[in-house]
Amino acid sequence: MRTDEELIKEFQNGSEEAFNELVKRHLPDTYGFFIKFTSDPIEAEDLAQDVFIKMYKALKKFRFQSKFKTYLYRANINMSNTYFKRNKWRNLLHLDQAPEPVYMDTSNEDEWKRNELWNAVSKLPSRQRMVVTMRISDEMPYKDIAKFMGISENSAKVNYHHAVKALKDQLEN
C-alpha cells in the first residue's frame, strides 16, 4: 500500500488517480469531522468538498514539511472556523425567524440540543473554539492539541476549561 507521501508525489507528477486514492483514504475522517458539528450530511459533504478542492491546489506545492494527515487536519479546523463564523452571522441574521424551544417537537430533541450546543460553541473565542472542537470532536489529548496549535499544554487545558465553563453558562441562561 502506497503511503500518503508517495501518493502526493504521484499526484504532483500528474496522476489524478493518486489524488482520488488520497481522498478515498481520508474522506471518512474528514466527513466524520464535519458531520459531528453540522448535523447536516449535505452541509458536511459541502465542507469536506471545499477542503479537498483546496487540497487539490495546495498539494501541487506541498513540501513534505509536515505529515499530510496533520496538514489535512489543520485545513479541517480552519474550515470549521469558517463554518462557525458563517453560522454565527446566519444565526444573527435569522434571529427573528428562530423557532421557540418550547414549541420544539420532542422527537427532534437531539437535533435541537446539538444546534444549541454548536451555536454556543460558535460564540466562543477562536482559540477556545479550536481546543473544544479538537478535544470533544476528536478526543485529542491536550499534548497533541498544544503541539498542533503551537501553545503550551497548560494553555490548552486552561482554554478548554474556560470554554466548557462558558458553554455551561450560555446554555444554562
Added chain:
Amino acid sequence: MNIEKELKNIILSQDQTIDTDDFINNLHAERKRRIAKKIGFLNGVSAAVFLTIFGFASMSQLTDDFTVYASNDLQPLEVMDSETEAYVYDIASYLVDTSDDIWETIMFLDEIQYEPVIAVNNRGVE
C-alpha cells in the same frame, strides 16, 4: 448539566457514512466548475481592462478640429484637382438642366460659390 458528556453523546450519535465514489465525482465536477467560473471572471476583467485602456488611448488622440472627422470637400473648390473639377462641373450642369426651379439651383451654386456654371448658364440666358 455535563456539557462534555452531552457533546460526546451527540457526536457519537452521528451517522458517518458517505459514498466515496459519488463524492469524488462531485468533487471533480465542482472543481472544474469553479475553474471555469474563475476563467470567465478573468476573461471579463481582461476585456474590461483592455477596453478601458483602448478607449482611453482612442479618446486621448481625438482633436478639437472637427474638419479631421467631418468631410468638407465641397468648401475649397479652388483647390480641386482637374478630375474632381470636371465631375463637379458635370454635376452642376446636370442640376441646372434638370431642376424644376432654375433659380433655386443657381442660388445653391452661388451659395457654394461655384462660379463656372453660373457664368455658363448666364451666358446661355443671354
